[in-house]
Amino acid sequence: MTPVGLEHYLVVSALLFALGLFGVITRRNLLIIYMSLELMLNAANLALVAFSRFNGNLDGQIMVFFIITVAAAEVAVGLALIVALYRKRQTAHVEDLTSLKL
């Protein structure tokens, strides 16, 4: 059995990212899209931690701390926005939210 190398981590990270992207593009519910976004962020976190581990320094892990913090704040703001939006429009489906269109 071969040892787990950087490539394995990166492949998992890429798969996670692709899954998240797929969710963002295809799902209709805002909350699900939101969760998919988090998945993409975590894919990036995983890649950074892997780089940090295999390159032998801590820069990547420090970066990940920041990302997790910002993501937490983002989630708070984003969920608040979604709740506000739902109260106003009684829907959380993206097809119904096209006011960006001219």
Next chain:
Amino acid sequence: MKLEVLPWLILFLPLLAAGVITLFTLKNRVVSARLSIGAVVAGFVLSVLFIKLNGFHPEPKELLANWLSVGDLRVGFGLRLDPLSLLMLLVVTGVASAIHIYSHGYMEDDRGYPRYFAGLSLFTFSMLGIVLSTNFIQLFIFWELVGLSSYLLIGFWFEKPSAADAAKKAFLTNRLGDFGFMLGILVVWATLGSLDFAVLQDKLAADPQALGAMATAAGLLIFCGAVGKSAQFPLHVWLPDAMEGPTPVSALIHAATMVAAGVYMLCRVFFLLNAPALHVIAVIGGVTALLAAVIAIQQNDIKRILAYSTLSQLGYMVMAVGVAGAGGNPAPAMFHLATHACFKALLFLGAGSVILGLHHEQDIWKMGGLRTKMPVTYWTFLVATLALCGVPPFSGFYSKDAIIAAAQNDGPVLFGLGVVVAALTTFYMFRLVLVAFHGPAKSDAARHAHESPGVMAWPLRILAVPSLFAGFWGVEKLVGSMYVTEEAGHAVAWYQEIFAPFVQAPAAAFGGLAAVLIGFFLAYALYARATTDPLPEKLGALATAMRNRFYLDEFYEATVIRFQDMIAAIADWWDRWIIAGVVVKGTHGTTELFGRALRLVQTGNLQTYAFLFVLGVAVVLYFALGK
């Protein structure tokens, strides 16, 4: 030179008057008139004073200020004082004074009275500027100012469409000539590198061939300016139409200012003109003289007859410049210009007096019998007529004789032409006098005519004096002294002056006299008792052609104006369809079309945007990494 400031005062007083009237006193009739009249009369008095102090030959010093300097081009603003300009100064301010005073009466009832005097002052200022110019640029600026002021005054009654049209016609026709004039100035500058008259004269005196191959072209182009301003064939058409302005303005245009400018300019730059150019000038002058005299025979409007007579006399003057020959003496032209200014102003003011007396009737066939009703006008008009016809000892005889004598030296054709035109002149002028002043009154207006008030009658009397005597005042010798060095002159008594022409050039003098007699008797035979014009029956189609000015206006209408309209139509089409249509509307249409198409991309759906975004990233990555 004593009192150098005087010429500056003479020049700028009328401008000051025009400015003050326009800015401050447009509402005040009396003050406006006094300002304008005061300025020009003061100009005349100061001119006399200046000449009294310094004589006609002040030290050859130009009063100069540098006005513009661009690269090699230096343009000064100065005053040139020599016999030529001083003589013109006297003529312009003198005649203009009489006309200003006369206008005071003539324009009494007009509501644009202050505006009229402002225009008159501006006109006088512009003309004085031409007279005193030291270089071509200064001359050209004042030249254009004369064109502008003539536009303002011919179109003074601008509510009348005919007056507005006449003003435009005068201005545009003049511009046409001025374009040639400007080219001429440029040619002179390009070849000689200077525009100052004194410098140019020195250069040409040092090397007569300095202009090289361009000599004839330069001369003819400069002559173009005179053709426009002095209304020579083929640009003469504006002058008769300019009769739409008030009558004193016609007097000013025809006597002191405007048309005199062209002849004066030719005399001023005479040293630039070479033999071939002078030949063309002589021929154009002769043709104009003849053509205008023939047309005048069949005109019925008193002012139009005088207008064509001016054209004809201007033709004489231009011819006189031409026949002088290179290096010759064009003094007869200036001599005739000076005498003509006096008697033509008198004729126009007399005509104005008649028109006012008859309540704006201008048709001579509705006049008649005015001799007893308007004695001052009649007698002064007669003096001016005799002067114009060239009857000795009136001033016109001497100046015209000088021209005919000069033409005689040139050749038999122009000499004959001069004599024939003299006969025609007498014929049409006595036709006018006999029909308008003699015979029975031909309309109610003529029966109830009245003499004009003193403010109009006195300028007539005053102008009658130079019309009679200006022939003996030595104008020709004075101007001639600029061009030829005179042999030791033997003093002649005044009574010898009277007969001098008969002694010096008998053919010209007796030829002119015979022409006058023939013209007079023909006119007397035809018109002494006529109530309608007998000529149309006798001459048939020719008379119709004369009355219609040989269809020259119609000819221009059909050629020049039609051509212009065609170009204008093409330009309009181009602007409407190509510029506004294809270029402007096309640009805006294409932009809008693209905008509309791109708007379809904006679905407002977040996921579409996200998908396209990812697609974009993928493409970028493919190109960045895949290759």
